[in-house]
Every structure is written in C-alpha cells, then in structure tokens.
Amino acid sequence: MKYTRPQEALLKTRLGDPVHFINLLAGPRQVGKTTIIRDIVASVPTQGYYVSVDDEPSNVSYGKSNLAAATSPPQRKDKAWLAFHWQEARNRAAAWLKTTQRDEAFVFAIDEIQKIEHWSDIVKGLWDADRANGVPMHVVLLGSAPLLMQKGLSESLAGRYETLPVSHWGFAEMQEAFGLTLEQYVYFGGYPGSAWLIKDETRWRRYVRDSLIQPNIEKDILQMVRIKNPMLLKQLFELGCHYSGQELSLTKMIEAIIEAKHTETLADYLHLLAETKLLAGLHKYAGQEVRKRNSAPKLHVFNTALMSALQDYSFAEAQADRSYWGRLVESSVGAHLLNTCDEDTKLYYWREGNQEVDFVLAKGKKLTAIEVKSAPKPVVSAGLNVFAEKYPQARKILVGAGGVPLAEFLSQPADDWLE
Template sequence: MTDMDAYERPHVARLLGLLEEDSSMRIVAITGPRQTGKTTIARQARSRLEGTGRMCWYVPLDDPTPDESDAPGLLTGVEAIPAGSSQDERWLVGIWESARRAAARLDRGLVLVLDEIQHIARWSNVVKGLWDGDRRAGRNLRVVILGSAPWQMLTGLHESLAGRFTAMPTPHWSLGEMARAFDLTVDEYIFFGGYAGALATVPGSERLATWRDHIARAIVAPAIERDIVGLTRITKPALMRQLMDLAPRYSGQLMSYNKLLGQLQDAGNTTTLARYVDLLSDAGLVTGLSRYTPAPHLGKRSSPKLNVLNTALMTAPAGYTFEEARADRSYWGRLVESAVGAHLYNTRHTATQLHFWRDPPHEVDFVIARGPHVLGIEVKSGKSRRASGLEAFASRFRGAGTLVVGTGGIPLNEFLSLSADDWLEET
C-alpha cells in the first residue's frame, strides 16, 4: 500500500501548468469536496516549484503562527495575532503585503498558497481588492487559494469573482487512482469508495470500525456543520442533519420529497428539502438526479433519484463488512449502481448533465446528455433484468446511444477507467 502523501494526483501537474502558462495571472482556486487531497496537491506542487528554484510560500490560515520553513520571511512585518484571537482581514492583508515585498526581490517572483481561506471573514472582497492592485502594479505574485468547503459555499452565491479566478476542481479519487495508491480491486473500490485519507489511516478490514468513524467524524460531520450549516443560510439545521443520515440509505432509488419528509422528524416542506439536497450535492455528498426529458423543466418536477457521490458514504453507516456486502446481492447491486452514478457525476464536464429515465414499466439507470449527444446506461451486477429499458429508451429518443455496464456488457473496471464524456463521445 502506497503512502497517500507520496502519491501524486494528475492535478499537481495541472496546477503547475496553470501557474506557468496563465498569462492573465489569475488566482488559482483549488476546489472540491472535503478529503479529496487539495492540501496535499498544493504542498506537492510547492515542492516541485522549489525544486526548480522558484520560491513558494504555503500559509495555512487556520494557524495563527505559520511554520517559517513553509514561508521564509513571511512573518517579517506581519502583525502578530494576540493569544486566543483568530485571524482577520488585516492579518490577510499583512500576509499579502509581505508576499509582495518578497516577490519584488525575486527574479521569478513568488507563489503564495493560502490554505483554509474560509477562516478569514469576508475574504473574497479582500482578495479581489488585493489582486486588482497587483494587476495594476504589474507585480509578479501568483496566488493559489484552497478551502475545506466547496467553492460555491466559500464565495457565496452572489459574489462577483469573474475574471479573477481560475478554478481547478479536485473530485473524489477515481478507481485508477485508488488502485495505484492502495492496490484496491474494483470490488474494494466499490465498497471503500474514493476517500484516500480514510483508507490511508485504516489499512486492514480488522480496523473497519475506525474507518467508519473517520468517514462520520472527519468527513460527514464537518461537511454538514462547518460547510453547509456554517457557511449558508439553513433555517432547519436539524432537518439537514437528518436528511444526510437518511439519504445514503436510498442511494440508487427514486424517492419523492413527500415520502422523504414522512421519514424525517423535523417539519419542513418539499421546497426546503429540494434545496437541502442541492446543498448536499454542492458539498460532494449526495445528489438528486432528475428524470431525463427533452423539456428540462418537466424533469425538474419529477421525484429525484438519490445517488451518493462517494460510496463510502453509503457503506460506512450501513454496518456491513466487505464480505457481507458482497454476499447480499440486492445491497451489492445498489452499491454498484451508486458507484457508477458517482463516477459519472464526478467525471462529467460542466455542460454535461446526468439524469435517469423512467416511463413505467421501463426505466434506464442513467442518462448522460450534452447538447445533441445522449447516452442511456443500464447497470447490471448479476441481476437477471432484461434490457427492455434501453430498448424502449432508444425507441423513444432516436439517435440516442445505449450501453450496458457490468454483466453482459462493458466490464465495470473498464467503464470506471474513462470519464462520463469519454463514453458519451465513444458511443
């Protein structure tokens, strides 16, 4: 099993490319759900930069006394934070000014990495003003920002950051990455999912309880409490917590909002619940897929099909061991289908939409759509269902492609090795 910190995701090379090639000098924002390795990517890129002789400062904004070895010279001229206080806008400005002075002394300028940016209140307004000043002055200072929360929650829905930031998304780890880093088989990936940090701390199934605890306490709880409840306006936080407890149990199933409300203790309405599902999706936890229809507004009115975006969110609270999950054919079938849905959602391009299709008695597990390109996908994991859903789908939507994944079709490991858009273009 490989040390997680030693494994280098492709995003490291992409970040280095953005820092070298982006002539606009925009700030690079490393975005993505919790525990996808954003900090590791930034630190690995920093090591690579320093190996070429380029200075890079790494500053964790959740630490009032950063390590001088991560940013030599940073604290010179930066106002110290009194004991018991937290960082504020003035401290961020002080760091930036110190980086400006260092960049002016260096032939190749400076790269400043600001981690845990959400710890600075109103950080986006401060950063916008500082960046605008750097562009006017022509300073050779490149900035990378990271935050534990998803980008939309970090910036707010109404912030105007266009033209200043280049987003570098970091999705959940793929099968290929988990196999290379941890020697996972495809079935192990289906069960343990793509949280590398959780698996790195729990190398064997004998410590399954520790792995489950890591998923609950280090991933789900802070994603709900710090990211969703802490950074967005949530009128019913108890309802949000209950929804996250319940939703993974129904991954791979159609679930009406009224039926969901009937199983939740806190009062709410379908509009509130639909918004909360959208927030869980933004946080990289659970999404609600709408029914495919050429008229998108009609699909939005349908009951959603819930799908976890990392299968660990489904298996960790379920209590199954790996062997027990494999033996329960019904549960394993839903798990495989959820893994395919998570892979399609996490690897699709921004313009590519993921849906399901249902016209009783026919249904198709997933539909990928981008412009005129449409692909219906049926997932089979030893089940004896006929492919009548795909046949009806192809008959209804002329020109649409169809694909069977699993038993009798594309092997699961082969399917998970290509992105949603790769399959859309291949068929």
C-alpha cells in the same frame, strides 16, 4: 513511489504561464487539494508561500523575511490577517526575482479562504492592486465549501479566476495509489486518507463518520450557511445514504423525516448537500425542462464510503447480499459519473411505467443511456431498448456482464461515454 493526482500536473502548467488569473482549487474535503499545492510549493521553497486559515499561529512557519521578523501576524483570521500574509508574499516574490534567472512567477497559496469574512472583496482589492503594479505573483485559492466559494467568486471576482476542480478519487486512482481491488473500491469508496484503515472496518467506519462526514456537515454547511433546521439537514443526508440509487420523492422524504413540513426546505438542503459533493438528487430525463425539474429526485452519494459507513453491512456481508451489493455497484457508477461530468454535461435517470434506465448523460445533442447490472451472468435490459425507441439518437451502454466491464467503465470519465 508517491502518487500524484493529474490536477497537480495541470496546476504546474498553469503556474508556468504568465500571471493572468487567480487559480482556484475547488472540491470537497480530503481529496488532496492541500497536498497538491504543498507539493508544488515545497519543490522550490523560495518560490512559494503557503498559508492556511485553519492553522494555529504557533504552527505556522513564516521562513526568512524582514516583515515576518519585525512583526507578528494578527491572531484573528480577518482582513488584517489576509493583508499581512499577502504583503509577506509580495516581499518574498520581490526577493525571488532578485535571486533567480528563471522566467517564472512566485506562487502564493491560501487554504480554506472561504472562512475569512468578506474574503472575496478583500482578495479583489489586493489582486487588482497587484495587477496595476505588475507584481509577478500567482495566487492560488483553496476551499472545501464549494457553495460559499462560488458565491464569493460570482459576487466579487468575476473574470479574475480560473477554476481547477478537484473531485473525489476514482477507481483507477485508488487502485494505483493504494492497490484497492474493484470490490474494495465499490464498498470503501474513494477517500485516500481512509484507505490504509480498510482492514480494520470498525476504525475505518469511525474515521469516515468522525473525520469526513461530521466536518463536511458541521463546518462546511452549518457554520457557513444559515440553516433553520440542522437536524433536518443531517437526517436528509443519512436518508440519502441509505437510499442511494433509489428514486425518492420529496413527499416520501417528508414521510420518512417527520419533522419536515415544507418540500422547499428539503429541496434547498439537498442542493446544499450536492454543492458540498456529498449527496445529489438526479432528476428524470424528459424532453421538457419543466418536467425534469418537477420529477422525483433519485438520490446518489458522491462517494460510496459515505453509504457504507452509515450502513450495518460489513464488507463481506455487503457482497453476500446481492440486492444490496447491486445498489452499491450502481451507486459507485453514479458517483463516478457525478465526479467526472464537466460543467456542460448533465446527469439524469429515466423511468416510464415499469421501464427505467439508471443513468442518462446529456450534453448538447449527445445522449447516452446507461444501465448497470451487477449479476454475474448477462441480463437483458428492457429499459434500454424502450429508451432507444423513444430517443433513437441515444447511445446505449450496459455496464456489467455482457456489456462494458465495471472496472473499465469506472476508469474513463463520463464524457468518454457520450455518443
């Protein structure tokens, strides 16, 4: 039985409503955005039209249409290409209305839209024209470069779109879809495309490096954003994967990456890596916002596959090294929280002297401190108690033996753990 992500059902619901907004499927590479929209379009082929900026002209099927039969689409993926396919979608929408008794709009989906120069301005003009003419056509945009998508949306399409985030796969999804055990999920992470390779770790590691990490950096960042020092960006990413779950100041990063000369550059690159859902730098929780921003970031991967693929530990060796396995477990919790936090929920860590708490969730007046322990026997967390004395309104959660089981914690979104 084929597994479908929850976002697919949500998008279907939105597409069943009257046309009000552009629907945006936004998220990192290889998490199922294209599969979601293709499943929806394929369910009623005459009611949908899907095109991808990544497709080669010879690989695109245009179906039956007077326009497609009379002319060929422009070879260059630019304004003319987008306008051609938008008009093709309008024609198909008109044909759909003539042949159906359903009170449902046509669906036009464009994948990797951010790769078209000035895409948001073009879409704005076409969308506004459709609204003025009452064209009953839903538009779904997909993109794997969140930073560039957000820039275009905020500049040209403000008030015209609704976002549906598609994040990395969680433990419950990987278990249901591929039968991964908890330990396998902690090590191999949440990339569905690599799940069938985990029995051959060499192939799995090569796939993650060549088909996931490299395109994320080479295509989604270096080709789309002007980077002064690409090698520095790559080194920062690799450093973050090696030190995931550890506090690392920008000064220490400079010491580890000799080429770096300016902390501002590293901070900017870390922001880019966070926007592409690869690596985040968590700030220390404090009462004052300035102190939060000035704290040394604690690096965390968005998917533990990124960490495991760049390390020398095999699955068996990682489990045997309790210290390293503890970092993997903590990183899996951090990745889960990063991927399931909504826009209003902030994620931090906390440290005061020798006392620390792995994660702090904050949303309005709600506050939760989370400590992760991978030891097989219950361990007292002094850091949680010190944090609770300083912030008595906070909820305390110990993940691991003696507290919330890791599998249970990874199966519920971040907001479920807020007090």
